[in-house]
Every structure is written in structure tokens, then in C-alpha cells.
Amino acid sequence: MKILKVEPNGIPQFTTNGFDWKNIDGVNKEDISLMLDLCINHDVILEEYCATEIKNPAQKIIFTNIYNKFKDFIEDKASFKDQVDSLYKDALAKYK
Numbered sequence: 001m002k003i004l005k006v007e008p009n010g011i012p013q014f015t016t017n018g019f020d021w022k023n024i025d026g027v028n029k030e031d032i033s034l035m036l037d038l039c040i041n042h043d044v045i046l047e048e049y050c051a052t053e054i055k056n057p058a059q060k061i062i063f064t065n066i067y068n069k070f071k072d073f074i075e076d077k078a079s080f081k082d083q084v085d086s087l088y089k090d091a092l093a094k095y096k
Contacts, residue, residue, distance in 0.1 A: 012063035
């Protein structure tokens, strides 16, 4: 599933459900949280892009920062899940 893309006309977009795409400059913290949930629960693909494709400087900054953060998270997702599991291991065992 893709959550980020750059349209042929140079407009970067995001999705929180895989279907409805919105311009990146309209992203808010709830959208980022929903995209993070998608990254945790699904196989998310981040396609490489060329920064020169994005014409609007503000959109380029927003898209690049979000892209890099999600790329790092996806690459370390297994490690993140292991850390969460070990952190709550004792609590889960206690209340089973």
C-alpha cells in the first residue's frame, strides 16, 4: 500500500486509507497518526521520488520530512515492534 506519492504535475499527496488522496500541505497530526497506524499494520511502500519534481517549496519541505521519517520507521519497524513487546511483556503476563 502506498501512503505518499507525487503526481505527474508535481503535487505531492498523501492518503490515510489507501483510496482518498489529499495534497500534502493539508496534512495534520491526526493524518500522520493514521498513516503511522497504516505503517504498523500493513506493508507500506514508499516509492523513490525526485525532489525536483515538486515545484512548491513548502510542499517539498513537508513531503521530504514526512517521507524521510516514515522511511526510517518502516526500515526499523521490526525493531520497534520488538521493543514494544519487551516493554509490555511483564504487564501482559501479569494480567493474563
